């Protein structure tokens with residue numbers, strides 16, 4: 733028997749309260765996958781989501797200090813910079829100064845650019861921590877998540893499993909080097925009437 737995703741927003745917030753780590757940032761990743769392991773439907777993760785997933789997405793953001801995301805996801809998912817939490821983007825190039833990302837009078841993203849090369853993600857986390865961001869929500873995409881995992885920098889994975897089969901050749905939720913096959917600890921598993929599963933896994 734799987735418990736239901738709380739219908740009440742306060743209870744949902746409590747269920748997804750963001751843990752803290754001592755002396756370092758706590759990194760929580762949030763991803764969605766289809767039943768056949770795709771991270772996208774028609775090229776976007778948003779194509780997989782439902783109402784419950786959008787509520788979990790919002791609850792995770794509300795509980796975080798900063799969202800960390802790769803520039804490709806920013807482009808493909810048309811990210812904007814929210815008032816909360818802060819938005820941190822990694823890129824090997826630059827981020828266009830669009831109204832979505834640099835709203836007039838609004839918050840601006842924190843951009844980590846390797847200026848042609850890669851930035852060291854551990855240094856990025858250290859810098860975010862120095863800025864006071866202790867709760868870090870990594871929203872992907874698969875490339876950034878793979879790099880964070882390869883460096884042992886992810887504490888927890890929140891994985892929504894969408895009750896759909898999409899076929900095609902969409903990427904899995906992690907891309908990059910082989911990872912050590914250590915078992916992750918299963919956390920609470922919730923579900924909703926639409927058939928979505930909301931799973932949590934700790935390192």
Ligand SMILES: NC(=O)c1ccc[n+]([C@@H]2O[C@H](COP(=O)([O-])OP(=O)(O)OC[C@H]3O[C@@H](n4cnc5c(N)ncnc54)[C@H](OP(=O)(O)O)[C@@H]3O)[C@@H](O)[C@H]2O)c1
Nearest residue numbers: 763764771777802803804805823824850851872873875876
């Ligand atoms: N299912 C899900 O939950 C989910 C979540 C997020 C995204 N997605 C999907 O995933 C796709 C995008 O994912 P992706 O894996 O292709 O890309 P990504 O991980 O979002 O971003 C990769 C980009 O981030 C930058 N980057 C990554 N590591 C870097 C480093 N160490 N230093 C500097 N820059 C770095 C580079 O940007 P530049 O190219 O600017 O140099 C790189 O091209 C989209 O289709 C999106 O819809 C799915």
